[in-house]
Amino acid sequence: MPVAEMSTHLRQSAPLTQSLPEQIAARLSERIVSGAYTPGQRIMEQNVAEEFEVSRGPVREALRLLEKDGLVMILPRRGAQxxxxxxxxxxxxxxxxxxxxxxxxxxxxxxxQRVQLIPVLEQDIARLAETAANPGPGDEYIDIVLRLNRLLTQAAGNHRLQAILGSLAVQTVRYTRLGLSTPQRRQQSARNWQSLLQAIRDGNGDAAERIARQRVIDSRDAAAEHLRAQSA
Amino acid sequence: MPVAEMSTHLRQSAPLTQSLPEQIAARLSERIVSGAYTPGQRIMEQNVAEEFEVSRGPVREALRLLEKDGLVMILPRRGAQxxxxxxxxxxxxxxxxxxxxxxxxxxxxxxxQRVQLIPVLEQDIARLAETAANPGPGDEYIDIVLRLNRLLTQAAGNHRLQAILGSLAVQTVRYTRLGLSTPQRRQQSARNWQSLLQAIRDGNGDAAERIARQRVIDSRDAAAEHLRAQSA
DNA sequence: ATTTGTATTATTGTCAACAATCTTCTTGAC
DNA sequence: GTCAAGAAGATTGTTGACAATAATACAAAT
Known part of the structure; x- marks a missing residue:
């Protein structure tokens, strides 16, 4: 074997669909949201570069990408954490x-676009209602919620809004999970989604906006409640 | 002549208040918002690097900073424009x-914080009312509006909101100016600011939100009107 | 005249080495 | 024993060179 086998397969000889920094950022992103990197932990360029067998240049760019998504903080002369x-x-x-x-x-x-969207929403929101009361951490419910949100964010057709909401969703997914960790909250959430569906069916923008805001505020309050309980 | 005199004074020997990429980004930012760089124009790393007498590394980072502010678009293998x-x-x-x-x-x-803020707002908004009807492009009026917005954005106390609104304001300042280019529009705008002031005096959050939204929508429509007129 | 293929050039992407700065560890004085 | 000062190490910042790729110009064929 001429050269050490790459363990990470970052490099492909065929045209890259993603740039090298993007690939590195994606890998690091996984680790952050999954908790493999703990909050506050420092990420050093040299280490990442050696692990992925690239130089520090692409790693620097990857960290800037993560900063744009709010997953790391970059301080001058102190690097990323x-x-x-x-x-x-x-x-x-x-x-x-x-x-x-x-x-x-x-x-x-x-x-x-709501007319094409309604059947899809009906299906997913029905599944929400089915799984809301299940015991446990509610991973299935949360997966559906995340997919629903992605779907709606794309369907809204405002590209800048899509970018901002995507970034904010990544930053709060941890807390969204926390807030949906009890069956009671999931049932509250599921009711909200059904209200939203009805507002969309009716073409009622005012109601849709009000319901969406309430849903996120409920999510926020539920997460805050858990955080308070944890720290106490 | 031994070496070209540095026209830009980017380098200071004393401790830098801003990082090198930040300084470069600031300079480029001026040129973009002032129109010295025209929309769609390609910005090449080598050129910028030579002009500021730095290597391409910091320039790359500066362009990433500008991308974060939405002032340039970076495409893979095609650079920034x-x-x-x-x-x-x-x-x-x-x-x-x-x-x-x-x-x-x-x-x-x-x-x-509204109690300390109200006197300042009263003063600025009074000046808005005074200058709104003045003929001409309304530069003075617009300066006050921009300062008011900065003040309120800082005072709101939501740091992330401040960052996002700052970025969006930079991207739309060109169109905000366009939308406030007639005395009629400025008078409409001034009335809105006075309504906002009253809502803040009353501590009426619902009203304040409604009025703020209306103000931006008016601004949007006025700018769109001008753009339509221009292209026709 | 238009189009297609090819060669050339221009530009971005990546790398490794060096410089500047921050952190940490050791040493010494009180 | 605690704190301060300095030295050693670690880490980010910057640079110039090389590689890979995209844009351009030109030539030839239809």
Whole structure:
């Protein structure tokens, strides 16, 4: 074997669908959201570069990409560390998400794409109702919620909104999971989704916006409740 | 002549307040918003590097910073070019700004900091009313509006919101100016600011949000009107 | 005249080495 | 024993060179 086998398969000889920094960022992103890198942990360029067998240049760019998504914080001369947002900052992000989800769902309720969307929503929201009361951490429920959100965010047709909401969703997914960890909350959530579906059916943008905002605020409050309980 | 005199003074021997990429980004940012770089124009790393007498590394980072602010678009293997948003994209950004300005002004109307803020607002908004009807492009009026917005965005106390709104404001300042280019529009705008002031005095968050949204939507429509007139 | 293939050039992507700066560890004084 | 100062090490910042790729110009064939 001429050269050490690459353990990570980052390099492909065929045309790359993703740039090298993007691939590195994706791998690091997984580790952060999965908790393999703990909040506050420092990420050193040299280590990442050696692991992926690239130089520090692409790694630097990858870390900048992660910073754009709010997953790491880059301080001058101190490098990147996994973000560890305070409860206040998490609340701030949820407030922004509430407003922008309101806009998103209004755009959908008032837009022409809602007619094709309604059957898909009906199916997913029905599954939400089915799985909400299941005991346990609710991973299945949460997966459906995340997919629903992605679907709606794409369907709204506002590209900039899509980018911002995507970034904010990544930053708060940890807390969204926390907030949906009890059957009671999931049932509350499922009721909200059904209300939203009805508002979209009716083409009622005002109602869609109000319901979306309430959903995110409920999510925020539930997460805050858990965080308070944990720290106590 | 031994070596070309440095025209830009980017390098200081004393401790740098801003990092090198930040300084480069600031300089390029000026040129973009001032129109020295035209929308769609390609910015080449080598050229910028030679002009500022640095290597391409910091320039690359500077361009990534500008991308984060939405001032340039970076395409793989094609480099950076000044963003040239379509009318639709500008409308999208204004919609987002409307929602987030609503949140911002609600936070202020409902927050404790409003009592210290009210005298400052009264002064600036009075000056708005004075200068609104002046003929001409309204540069003075627009300067006050921009300062007011900065003030409120900072005072709201939501750091993430501040970052997002700052970025969106930079991207739309060109169109904001366009929308405030007639005395009629400025008088409409001034009336809106006075309504906002009253809502903040009353501590009425709902009203503050509604008024803020309306203000941005008016701004959006006025800018769109001008753009339509221009292209016809 | 248009189009297609090819060669050339221009530009971005990546790398390894060096410089500057921050952290940590050791040493010494009180 | 605690704290301060300095030295050693570790880490980010910057640079210039090389590689890979995309844009351009030109030539030839239809």
């Amino acid at each position: 996994v973000t560890n947002p305070s409860i206040e900052e998490v609340n701030e992000i949820f407030d922004i998400r509430a407003m922008l989800n309101g806009l998103r769902d209004r755009l959908i309720a008032e837009g022409p | 000044v963003t040239n948003p379509s009318i639709e994209e500008v409308n999208e950004i204004f919609d987002i700004r409307a929602m987030l300005n609503g949140l911002r002004d609600r936070l202020i109307a409902e927050g404790p």
